[in-house]
Amino acid sequence: MSKKWYYGLAILLVACSWIGNVWYYEANQLGRTVFLAHHVETSDREGHVFDLYYIEDKRADKTLSTIQIEGYPEQIVTPYPKYAEYQRQYLGKMMVNLNNPARGQGVAEELLKEPVLVREITALYSDGTSEQVDVGEIYIWPGTYNEVKPVEWTSGGSSSDHSGNNSAVIKRPLQLTAFSSKFLDIAEEGALQIYADISGQGPGTSYRPLPPESQMEQSGMPIQEIQLPAKMNQGDSFRISHQFNMPSREKSMQVYQLMLRTTFTEEGQGTWQEDTIIPYHPSPTDKEMTAYVRERRKGL
Numbered sequence: 001m002s003k004k005w006y007y008g009l010a011i012l013l014v015a016c017s018w019i020g021n022v023w024y025y026e027a028n029q030l031g032r033t034v035f036l037a038h039h040v041e042t043s044d045r046e047g048h049v050f051d052l053y054y055i056e057d058k059r060a061d062k063t064l065s066t067i068q069i070e071g072y073p074e075q076i077v078t079p080y081p082k083y084a085e086y087q088r089q090y091l092g093k094m095m096v097n098l099n100n101p102a103r104g105q106g107v108a109e110e111l112l113k114e115p116v117l118v119r120e121i122t123a124l125y126s127d128g129t130s131e132q133v134d135v136g137e138i139y140i141w142p143g144t145y146n147e148v149k150p151v152e153w154t155s156g157g158s159s160s161d162h163s164g165n166n167s168a169v170i171k172r173p174l175q176l177t178a179f180s181s182k183f184l185d186i187a188e189e190g191a192l193q194i195y196a197d198i199s200g201q202g203p204g205t206s207y208r209p210l211p212p213e214s215q216m217e218q219s220g221m222p223i224q225e226i227q228l229p230a231k232m233n234q235g236d237s238f239r240i241s242h243q244f245n246m247p248s249r250e251k252s253m254q255v256y257q258l259m260l261r262t263t264f265t266e267e268g269q270g271t272w273q274e275d276t277i278i279p280y281h282p283s284p285t286d287k288e289m290t291a292y293v294r295e296r297r298k299g300l
Helices: 001-028 286-299
Strands: 038-043 049-057 064-068 078-084 089-099 116-125 129-143 151-158 163-170 172-180 194-195 230-232 237-244 255-266 270-280
Touching: 038 049, 049 064, 049 255, 049 286, 064 078, 064 089, 089 286, 129 255, 151 270, 163 270, 194 255, 194 270, 237 255, 237 270
Parallel strands: 038 129, 038 255
Antiparallel strands: 049 089, 064 116, 078 089, 116 129, 151 163, 163 237, 172 230, 172 255, 194 237, 255 270
16 A cells, blocks of 8 residues: 555656646747847948847747838848847847938938838748737938048947947038937936047037047047037047946847937038947846746736
8 A cells, every 4th residue: 555655656746747847848938939129220221230139939830030121122131040049049130121222412301301110010930921010119210322421430349248339530620519319218217328529528619639549438428418519620530439238137138229310510511410320239148038038928
């Protein structure tokens, strides 16, 4: 009788262990393709790209093949389905080039038009099905091209700590009059710091040359504190740097791409605008990915 009791207990323990393993496995599976929340500004001009990030289970029954954005028939989409690998999931991305032709000279009237706002894209899957998917907010500015810009961007770079910088040379006398972006609220919340190297400058004064590159990281002043308009002379240098510091896991699992627009006025020539890309792409740990998957399961 005692042996039967032991056998029964052993079978019960094995069954409980199996049920526990199944429960744990299911609790850490999404069950479908999930796109991250995007806050993206881009241009539809040829050569301008942005990334759409998504998560899929490693053992998914169907996987994302490609995506389509309505209204851009010449778009080029390059898939990276295993951009980053985790214990149970892949973080994938779709690199998108909307590939519209340029629209001639970059006059202010064209540049100042409101962008197209895209909230949904079409997702096409490996089993032949498709669906409309909410990806957040993608603002698409009309692309322009001009050959006589008074600002020449000379260098730029980014780091794995979500910082970066871009430098330019002023080719003709200008006044810097404004900074703008659809997503500047993230800077006001403190999750992003953006600096322009115009420190010590008052309205109408000339811009002093930049220090050596080795001395520059997040140099300059926060753009919210810069007094505008700021006079810039031919041959002056101009530098924008940034640093993301996401305050929570929820925020760190969102995608940002600001297109910081700097507005210049040139005497006798009108208004010019230059765009600086400021990107944030999530790079979660395995633990952070697991926590994100469990939170997303609750809403699926």
